[in-house]
Amino acid sequence: MRFGGLTAVHDLSFNAHSREITAIIGPNGAGKTTVFNCLTGFYKPSIGRLTMHVNGEALLLERMDGFRIARQAGIARTFQNIRLFAGMTVLENLIVAQHNLLMSASMFSIAGLFGLPRYRSAERAAVERARHWLDKVGLTERADTTAGTLPYGAQRRLEIARALCAGPALLCLDEPAAGLNPRESAELNALLLAIRAEQEVGILLIEHDMRVVMGISDRIIVLDYGRKIADGTPAAVRADPNVIKAYLGEDEVETLPGSLATDLR
């Protein structure tokens, strides 16, 4: 991916599998979010190919519009700076995520306008799905409050629940633990592990919080200056000299405060 003369992501290739948590880490400006934006259609990659295998069918993402990627390839994402529908209630946020399903059930609003049973049952099912994820993220009590008034951590969880309500095959989370306190990020870990265990979904994760990354990832991909410098299990990546160099610099490992070094190791 190039922006003018700047190559933000160069010659990167990796796989993310269903029922696995794949983390992308790297220092600031390494190109992690750019990878996400290419994947979800917000950017068109200058060169290269993104393929999504859904039900034995291979979809070429780089040729699709952003909303089609979400709709047909089943890629849902969250954002680094939370993007909820702040003026709508928590439940409405989750119902909007099921828009395409409900829209076809309402036959482009005609069945919905007359309240036909076909639409009413679809709406009930959508509310049930929303309730399921509300229970999972612990927001059932707040279902009818305005999303923008929720505390920060709850907004993060709601955004994940909203992405899951869209029924994705691949869930892309852009720094889900940013701004969470240690207890909240432990809850996030548990939530992501539960999703992996219960759903036929792959999770792709950008994260700086090493407790989250090392604790739950099946595979870690490390980017630096837009290039992949490591790819493997948490243990392998932790020991990789290239990774240590990228994060800590060449000679400064010894002079680091102990807590930071243990966080990384």
Added chain:
Amino acid sequence: MTAASGRAVGNSTVATVDWAALLKDAVIAALVAILLALPLVGVETYDVGGGALGIRTHFDRVAIAAAAVFAGRLALQIRQRFLRRGESRIAAILSRLTAWSNRQALRLTIAGVAFAAALPFLPFSSRYLIDLATTVLIYVMLGWGLNVVVGLAGLLDLGYVAFYAVGAYTFALSARDLGLTFWQALPLSGLVAASFGVILGFPVLRLRGDYLAIVTLGFGEIIRIVLLNWSPVTGGPNGISDIPRPSFFGLPFARSAPEGVTTFHQFFGFEFSPNQRVTYIYFVILTLALVTNLFTLRLRRLPIGRAWEALREDEVACRALGINPTNVKLSAFGIGAMLGGFAGCFFATRQGFISPESFTFIESATILAIVVLGGMGSQMGVVLAAILLVTLPEFGRAFAEFRMLIFGAAMVAIMVWRPRGLLAHREPSLLLAPRSTRGS
């Protein structure tokens, strides 16, 4: 010790008014007033004779104006210092009124509809009152239509009057050239206006906010200028007259009908009165407006309505959830335009005569003002604002040339006390559980 003395200083500044600052402020206001008053009231031209103009100066009037502004500004400032609580009391009353009207929404709606339905038969009602109520209802309907575009989808449209005009001209032309009646032309007007809405929608898909407003403003002007200059079809500035009146299931409202046609009063055995038609037209617009309201309320609770609101909140997130923003925007423009088209069709049949003069920018501005003053997305607010904005100039008739001044002042006052509109309140489109059963 220091804390205590600090508090004492704080107290003293609250108690004593900084007269120097107040006076300075009032003097500045008076100077501005002098600057404005000099050319406006200070100089008068008069005919010297022989076609030449002389200039008379009225510095006394300038002095009066400056003194009035000085005193007024000073009084306002003092009032603000001493009666700060008094001002917030008005805001508090208004917000309590809003909360009350939200709690009583259903009862208020029923009462309002019942009152509207009974209005023509009330003892104090007159032809003038029903006419005024009809005008109010046209604006209510236009407000509800524009609410779809501005209030729900968040697309600022300054050219809404274009669709109103398209609807009106669709009916006028189809009546003149195809001989369609009002009821036949009504769906056609909506359809044509909706297509214009979608046509406008395409070029502005990528625009938002101020830029969108400018393009829609231009679109409104284009429609008006085309109507004005395409004389062979639209009659240009002369407009189209003799537009047929609506009939009651085929029964016309007339003193005498041509051979073979029964009129309304003959059929029901009433004495003929021109008020019957006025009353009937009033009921037509009441029905149209109520249908518009039910239609938009229903749409709000459907996926399409939620997608509109989601688009208003965050377009990027919509895209990431697989919602096609193009379709959502076009549907909002189309449906908003359709409702405007219906209103336009009614306007044409009510007036019996239309010309481009009825569709100037000031109409768009009034409709938008109704939506914004009422509270974006609030159906009740639109009604309240429409009543206010239509009847206020009427009451102002007694003050003749001060009408617009009073009108403007009222709008400023509303925006100062209720910056989010008279009845700003959003009802969730669906709830997880009724609040009463959640505890069990």
